[in-house]
Amino acid sequence: MLSKKTKYAFHALTYLGKHRDKKTVLIHDISEEYGISHKFLENILLELKKAGILGSKKGKGGGYYLIKDPKDVALSKVIRLLDGPIALLPCVSLNYYEPCVECKSEALCGLNKVMIQVRDEMLNVLENKSLADILDKE
Amino acid sequence: MLSKKTKYAFHALTYLGKHRDKKTVLIHDISEEYGISHKFLENILLELKKAGILGSKKGKGGGYYLIKDPKDVALSKVIRLLDGPIALLPCVSLNYYEPCVECKSEALCGLNKVMIQVRDEMLNVLENKSLADILDKE
DNA sequence: TATAAAGTCTATAAATATTATAGGGTAATT
DNA sequence: AATTACCCTATAATATTTATAGACTTTATA
Numbered sequence: 001m002l003s004k005k006t007k008y009a010f011h012a013l014t015y016l017g018k019h020r021d022k023k024t025v026l027i028h029d030i031s032e033e034y035g036i037s038h039k040f041l042e043n044i045l046l047e048l049k050k051a052g053i054l055g056s057k058k059g060k061g062g063g064y065y066l067i068k069d070p071k072d073v074a075l076s077k078v079i080r081l082l083d084g085p086i087a088l089l090p091c092v093s094l095n096y097y098e099p100c101v102e103c104k105s106e107a108l109c110g111l112n113k114v115m116i117q118v119r120d121e122m123l124n125v126l127e128n129k130s131l132a133d134i135l136d137k138e
Numbered sequence: 139m140l141s142k143k144t145k146y147a148f149h150a151l152t153y154l155g156k157h158r159d160k161k162t163v164l165i166h167d168i169s170e171e172y173g174i175s176h177k178f179l180e181n182i183l184l185e186l187k188k189a190g191i192l193g194s195k196k197g198k199g200g201g202y203y204l205i206k207d208p209k210d211v212a213l214s215k216v217i218r219l220l221d222g223p224i225a226l227l228p229c230v231s232l233n234y235y236e237p238c239v240e241c242k243s244e245a246l247c248g249l250n251k252v253m254i255q256v257r258d259e260m261l262n263v264l265e266n267k268s269l270a271d272i273l274d275k276e
Numbered sequence: 277t278a279t280a281a282a283g284t285c286t287a288t289a290a291a292t293a294t295t296a297t298a299g300g301g302t303a304a305t306t
Numbered sequence: 307a308a309t310t311a312c313c314c315t316a317t318a319a320t321a322t323t324t325a326t327a328g329a330c331t332t333t334a335t336a
Binding site for chain 1: 322334
């Protein structure tokens with residue numbers, strides 16, 4: 001399951017996407033709209049900024065804004081950023097690979113093979129769907 | 139990511155699958171083989187038994203054994219049993235549905251639509267692959 | 277240039293979920 | 307009858323997630 005952090009990130013991105021006409025949007029406005037703790041959301045927006053998805057402006061009249069075209073923000077990117085691996089096992093993660101501690105041999109592991117398939121099916125959707133696809137529906 | 143509980147369940151099932159020639163297998167043997175805490179494994183095997191996947195025999199000479207044909211044990215079943223929902227959002231879970239608290243309308247939620255796709259792609263693999271597919275590889 | 281508005285940063289607390297342990301009880305086999 | 311091994315409930319330890327606090331920096335504008 002996606003963490004709240006990731007869900008909040010999607011909410012925030014959706015909100016920012018809907019308000020692209022405005023130069024900036026306040027954290028406060030987003031946190032009110034979705035009932036998210038202001039400070040918690042702050043951290044999330046910062047991460048999105050560091051990842052190059054959002055820009056920000058300090059001071060009065062400041063706030064956050066989308067720096068990328070919604071169609072260039074793959075859902076997989078957001079999930080990996082806030083939640084970490086998409087794969088169901090560390091040994092099949094593309095971005096967060098780790099060997100399974102209790103596993104003797106990946107080559108002989110039947111689960112490994114299947115989970116690679118699952119990962120690829122998931123990524124097939126999550127890499128190709130973007131923020132733009134989410135905005136469309138709303 | 140799959141929990142240790144689920145991974146242990148797969149290990150145990152694999153072990154039992156490999157030793158179908160024997161009438162029963164001791165918890166102890168499985169826990170030794172994979173370095174799993176005996177008591178923790180006990181709980182997992184019990185759940186698998188309650189789900190009708192394993193059978194057990196008490197007393198001397200007792201132990202656990204596979205009650206089903208490996209090809210009839212879908213991976214999805216094991217994951218749902220030990221880990222809960224496979225879907226990435228509660229609002230798209232087939233077996234553990236819950237509305238998202240912060241979501242105003244599922245019909246208008248763009249994430250919802252995409253996550254249904256992701257779920258279906260995952261299930262396409264996990265429902266159709268079984269314990270037998272894992273055993274094959276080992 | 278003072279002030280208020282707004283993001284930045286680091287640390288920590290609270291809550292929750294996961295993993296593991298303990299120990300007694302019960303059933304079945306020899 | 308004794309041993310063996312499953313069954314069950316409760317609780318402790320650990321890790322992760324979620325949330326909060328507060329001081330600091332930057333910026334607009336009155």
